[in-house]
Amino acid sequence: MRRFGEVTALAGIDLAVRPGEMLTLLGPSGSGKTTLLKVIAGFEIPDEGEVYLGSRNVTLAPPAKRDIGMVFQNYALFPHMTVAENVAFPLQMRKVPRAECERRVREALQLVDLPAHGDRLPRQLSGGQQQRVALARAVVFGPSLLLLDEPFGALDRKLREQMQLEVRRLQRRLGLTAVFVTHDQEEALVLSDRIAVMDAGRIAQLGTPQEIYRLPANRFVAGFIGESNLFRAKVVAADSAEIEGGTRVRLPAGAPGAGADIGLLLRPERATQLSAGEVADFTIACKVSEIVYLGETIKYRLQADGGLDVIVRWPFRGSGATLAVGDRVTVGWDRDDMHWIHWS
């Protein structure tokens, strides 16, 4: 178990990474996620608080003494060394005997699917291959923790998705405990066992990708992860609230009592188009004001008659009739399609 005590450079971070899990630090730039990673790696020393690696307090240990494997943003491959020499480097620093060193380098390169590239120089490799070498180098010495600092930023989309899955497979196969830093929420959702969403040096929410997406804890997380409709509302009775503009909605279970200032979150895919006669907990008549084609889905911006702006996203089926700007539709959703959060 790893525990990160209070760090004033960040602000009251208390985070425990579980053995064998992939934990993602997700946040916009300046949220402190990279600083936290540096504190873990030992490149920065926290003003306050402690860092434990297993049962060992490593708060003041230099990076070289931490036994942490790291994949850097630009890979940081040594340009004057061959691929094999790069991967062998951490082993040599640990005085691993030559024969064993060679064997482990071979295995590591096999692991990242580059068995025949040992003699090449980094600049002779493609971006994806360099990434794999960096990964091999980070895991070759069997580190107790693997850190990944925005490793996919330089890759094009298709390669990025492929590498994400590969990294995930490798991490699971080796049973590695990993901390992964990214600002890309999609990447975080794909890769993580748990996500720590960071905002202004604090952890805004810690949870599984599902929890983070479906049950965001506050406005920051709701706005940062995925697209959403967030309606400000005031609770007026035990189970109903009034959205700005006077529309009344029934509240999902567990909502606070009357008078509370809340936000109601509705994911665009949870609203459905209702044909005549269909009913839902909440129904509004709208006019289509904007259409965005996204390939497998279409996003509509709807203007409700009460003045409410609602974004919905529905799968695009070749046969189904699509809407045009100006069309009138009725949309509805059940109260449990919504998730409530405190507004403040």
Add this chain to the structure above:
Amino acid sequence: MTGIPDSPGTASARAPAGRRGWWRRHREGAASLANAAPAMLFLFVLYLLPMIMLLAQSVEGGTLVHYQKALTDGLYVQVLVDTLLIAAYVSLACLLLAYPVAYFLSIAPGWWATVGIIFVLLPFWTSILVRTYGWMVLLGRNGIINRALLDSGLIGAPLPLLNNTAGVLIGMTHVLLPYMIFPLYAVMKRMDRGLLAAAEGMGASGWQVFRRIYFPLTLPGVLAGVTLVYVLSIGFFITPALLGGGKVTMVAVLIEQQIRTFLNWGFAAALSAVLLTATLLVYLVLRRALRSNMQWN
């Protein structure tokens, strides 16, 4: 349409493809040749032509006797060997002194780096003659250095620092130091410090980071600086002439002697040719080392 002469469609429509095609392919080459002509003429008249004339003098009368003398007479061979050795010592001394200086310049925060670079450049802008006489004042038997050492009781008799090889080495190292500092500074400034952090994160100690990562990555600068200093040292004249006091003979000093004292132009020309060849050889060897050692660069 005619406003776009480069458009392939219009060109082939208006003229026979053959000649126009050739002109189009070669127009750029011809234009850059025309642009380079003044510079090439300048180099030819002021540099290549005198050199050819010099070489012609060395074989005047159709004889290689001057070369034979330069390359077989023990005295002159010794001068050549001394010259190459002194150049090597100077290069080494410059490297050892310049490396830490360049390192501190490369990591110093803005204002300090600027001040440091000015201090490196300052002697660079001063006449080499002035600097050499300055060293004479410092290094002489009654010079400032010996005075200070004698007065402090550190030595009993003055150190021989002038009119010998030591004096020449000190003076030349001082004059040539900036030529070593700047190539080193350039590669150090460009150094990706993330690589050093990465090496450290992988368990390397400070010394290992230097030996395995930092130093190899500065090798291009090391070899550029060494080449520059070595090549300049081989042909050095003023400093060895003044600080050597006639006791340290380098090839350039020898050449001057042959012309001024003995009016032996043919032999001086042959020595020049040997010096030039030696310089080129050293340059080629160093460049080869640079290539094979730094394929990654």
